[in-house]
Amino acid sequence: MVGSLLLAATLCSSRASAGSGIDQWINQTVQPATDMISAVVFFSLPVLGVQVPLVVAWLVAAALFFTLYLNFLNLRGFKHAIRLVRGDFSKASDPGEVTHFQALATAVSGTVGIGNIGGVAVAISAGGPGATFWMIVAGLLAMSTKFVECALGTMYRRENPDGSVSGGPMYYLERGLSDRGKPGLGRAVGRFYALGIVIGCLGIGNMFQSNQAYLQFVTVSGGSDSFFADKGWLFGLLMGAVVGLVIIGGIKSIARVTSKVVPFMALLYSAGALVMITMNYEALPYAFTAIWQGAFSPEGVTGGAIGVMIIGFQRAVFSNEAGIGSAPIAHSAVQTREPITEGYVSLLEPFIDTVVICTLTALVIITTFYFDPNFNQGLDGVAMTSAAFERNISWSPYLVAVAGLLFAFSTMIAWAYYGLKGWTYLVGENAIAANGFKLFFCLVVAVGSSIQLGAVLDFSDALVFLICVPNIFGLYLLAPVVRRELRRYNHRVKNGIR
Known part of the structure; x- marks a missing residue:
């Protein structure tokens, strides 16, 4: 099965070679802009011998600030978040379009993806088991950032005449700056964010996902013998049609x-991971010790403990997307008259994505590859995670492949909505613009499955992380508004006022 995963990657390369016409021209055309933006967004500074990407430091610093500013609400608010998702305070008459649970599920679908399977393996390969500890810490801190941005997304959302709602960073950046006497700057920053999320959704939320979905499908359907082995375009059209229906x-x-x-894909993957961990129970004491000791006294890692910390933080930041501003777009559609409630609900998102699913993947890998050094075959990414599963149950890599396929599909439909709201912010709320964007998004799904546009994907990734800069500035600016409303809300809840 590991061989078939590697074969799928080979098929991907062969498709890139075969399609070295238009895709090569596109890559060469976009590459200069990609290099320029990537150099700015992912600029790194050396800290104690390790290169620290400034965008990672920017996001982690914000998460730490909001955790302290809100007095560790990420931990204190967990119980209330569960009650809200359960529907304890919901009213069908509240404005909005979806329930708290549905809003959370949509946002989680946008963050839980291939990175939870393959990205964790890459992080542990680079930083050792200790990276897991810092990944968990960063995930817990990220809950605070999610609270602030999702509360603001709901607080500043726009209710449309047809009963639908539109929200996200473009709205709270525009209105927040306008309230402070800078309406022109607010509109400019809002448009910049909206443009970034539109372009970003076509890469990180579309082409990359459809490409990974294609590779996973070929893997479980026979590898090189699969009917779809040389028909990425056909798979892409079918996938695009399914996405379109949703x-x-x-x-x-x-x-x-x-x-x-x-819930199905998260439980499927988590249950499979727990089975693997249980079957490797004798390695658990070693795993916990390796995670703890490796977090503070790693060996063979550039930068020592700082290097491991940066690797763990980077994996968490890239996985849960706290501070990027994508999640508030989904959360703002919730049915509620209390914007703070969606801030509470969003606390669960990084917890599920990073603290639970990423940690389970890490434990599967550590209890196999690191507990038994002879098992390490020089693999990385998804292939490494798949091999760890296969060590215990020969057919279990199929579970990994199916989970990866579901992760990719759910990410696409969530990011389609993010891009749509960015697009309608730019051109206006109307059916023609909305349906035109949806059709284009589905066509790009087919493109992502059939040709390799590495420069385009890198460009969109860089742009997604670039827009976190104005978003975080906006969160700092509006944090007092959130804290003031949080105190009012908690007072009303304490006194039974609704």
Whole structure:
């Protein structure tokens, strides 16, 4: 099975070679802009011998600040978040389009993806088991950032005449700066963010996902013998059609699907990982010791403990996307009259994505590859995670492949909504613009499965992380508004006022 995963990667390379016409021209055309933006966004500074990407430091610093500013609400608010998701305070008459649970499921579907399977393996390969500890710490801190941005997304959302809602960083950046006497700057920053999320959704939320979905499908359907082995375009068209059927109905349709797919795929993968960990129970004491000791006294890692910390933080930041501003777009569609409630609900998102799913993947890898050094075959990424599963149950890599396929699909439908809201912010709320964007998004799914546009993907990734800069500035600016409303909300809840 590991061989078939590597074969799928080979198929991907062969498709890139075969399609060295238009895709090569596109890559060469976009590459200069990609290099320029990437050099700025991922600029690194040496700290104690390790290169620290400034964008990672920017996001982690914000998470730490909001955790302290809100007095560790990420931990104190967990119980209330569960009650809200359960529907304890919900009213059908509240404005909005989806329930708290559906909003959470849609946002989680946008963050839980291939990185939870393959990205964790890459992080541990680079930083050792100790990277897991810092990944968990960063995930817990990120809960605070999610709280602030999702509360603001709901607080500043716009209710449209047809009953739908639109929200996200573009709205709270525009209105927040306008409230402070800078309406022109607010509109400019809002448009910049919206443009970034539109372009970003076509890369990180579309082409990359459809490409990974294609590779996973070929893997489970026979590898080089699969009917689809040389028909990425056909798979892409079919995948695009399925995505289209979901997104054509808007956030209500997307939420109905994600509320079913996300719990299923998360439980499927988590249950499989727990089975693997249980079968390797004799390695658990070693795993916990290696994680703890490796976090503070690693060997053979550039930068020592700082290097391991940066690797763990980077994996968490890239996985849960706290501070990027994508999640508030989904959360703002919630049915509620209390914007703070969605801030509470969003606390669960990084916890599920990073603290639970990424940690389970890490434990599967550590209890196999690191507990038994002879098992290490020089693998990396998804192939490494798949081999760790296969060590205990020969057919279990199929579970990894199916989970990866579901992760990719759910990410696409969530990011389609993010891009749509960015697009309608730019051109206006109307059916023609919305349906035109949805059709284009589905066509790009087919493109992502059939040709390799590495420069385009790198460009969109860089742009997604670039827009975190104005978003975090906006969060700092509006944090007092959130804290003031949080105190009012907690007072009303304490006194039973609704």
